[in-house]
Amino acid sequence: xxxxxxxRMKEATNRDDRARxxxxxxxxxxxxxxxxxxxxxxxxxxxxxxxxxxxxxxxLLLTPMRAILHRSFVAPGKVIGWADLNLTAVVGQILIxxxxxxxxxxxxxxxxxxxxxxxVIDPW
Numbered sequence: 001x002x003x004x005x006x007x008r009m010k011e012a013t014n015r016d017d018r019a020r021x022x023x024x025x026x027x028x029x030x031x032x033x034x035x036x037x038x039x040x041x042x043x044x045x046x047x048x049x050x051x052x053x054x055x056x057x058x059x060l061l062l063t064p065m066r067a068i069l070h071r072s073f074v075a076p077g078k079v080i081g082w083a084d085l086n087l088t089a090v091v092g093q094i095l096i097x098x099x100x101x102x103x104x105x106x107x108x109x110x111x112x113x114x115x116x117x118x119x120v121i122d123p124w
Contacts, residue, residue, distance in 0.1 A: 033101075036095045037095075058083070062074065
C-alpha cells in the first residue's frame with residue numbers, strides 16, 4: 001500500500017500540471033479573491049436588470065434584419081445569453097483579472113452557438 005505522503009505529492013503534482021496546461025483550471029479561491037467573486041455576482045445581478053431588456057430589444061431589431069438578409073433565425077434566449085456572458089466577461093476583467101483569472105468574451109459570430117441561459121433568479 002502506497003504511503004499517504006506519496007499520494008499527496010502525486011495529487012499536488014497533477015494539480016500543478018493541470019494548472020500549467022489549462023490556465024482556466026480551477027484553483028482554490030481565498031480571501032480577497034472570494035470577495036471579488038461575490039462582488040462580481042452582485043454587480044452582474046444588478047446589471048442584468050438593464051442588460052436583459054436591452055438584449056431583448058436588440059433581438060427585436062435583429063429578427064427582421066436577419067430575415068431580410070436571409071440569415072438563420074437566432075432565438076431571443078441566445079441573444080440574452082450572449083449579452084450575459086459578455087457582461088460577466090466585462091465585469092470579470094475589472095474584478096477577477098488582478099488574480100490571474102480571465103473570463104473570455106463571446107464573439108458576435110459565436111452567438112448562434114451560445115447555450116447559456118439567464119434564469120429567473122439570476123438578477124436577484
